[in-house]
Amino acid sequence: MNPINFVALGQSAKNFLIQASRIQNLEERLQAVNTITSLQEALMSLQAENSRLEQEIRTLQDQIRKYEDWNQTKDQYKLTQNTHGASLFIHTKNNSKACPNCLGKKLEIILQPSSSRGWHCHNCQLSIEWEPQPTPKYDPPKNPLNRPFSLPH
Numbered sequence: 653m654n655p656i657n658f659v660a661l662g663q664s665a666k667n668f669l670i671q672a673s674r675i676q677n678l679e680e681r682l683q684a685v686n687t688i689t690s691l692q693e694a695l696m697s698l699q700a701e702n703s704r705l706e707q708e709i710r711t712l713q714d715q716i717r718k719y720e721d722w723n724q725t726k727d728q729y730k731l732t733q734n735t736h737g738a739s740l741f742i743h744t745k746n747n748s749k750a751c752p753n754c755l756g757k758k759l760e761i762i763l764q765p766s767s768s769r770g771w772h773c774h775n776c777q778l779s780i781e782w783e784p785q786p787t788p789k790y791d792p793p794k795n796p797l798n799r800p801f802s803l804p805h
């Protein structure tokens with residue numbers, strides 16, 4: 653649909669009025685007035701439609717912006733499964749855990765710890781058992797003789 657050119661429409665109406673003002677015959681003049689009235693009504697209807705379409709464009713642009721923002725948020729999480737097949741979305745930078753149910757509904761709900769191994773979503777009440785990440789242990793070098801190390805003389 654082409655955009656409405658209100659300037660061109662206004663110029664056409666002005667030209668029509670100039671032509672109509674030169675009409676001497678009363679009946680033709682009355683017909684011209686009726687035509688002008690119809691054109692004014694059509695113009696007002698087009699202006700209303702134009703306003704409605706402009707509002708619709710703003711609404712759609714807003715939805716696109718929200719969709720793009722949501723994709724940026726969603727892309728910060730990585731879907732991770734534990735050894736039992738449970739899934740979590742883990743933030744790639746701050747390691748927070750997001751609820752997989754709520755993330756699927758475009759809600760970023762950070763899971764809260766519910767026990768030493770579990771996580772809970774306050775929004776959908778999902779509870780997930782999740783082993784904590786093993787912390788690397790310091791493994792000192794083995795001394796097979798179990799006595800202080802000494803350099804050879």
Ligand SMILES: [Zn+2]
Binds near residue numbers: 751778
């Ligand atoms: Zn949830």
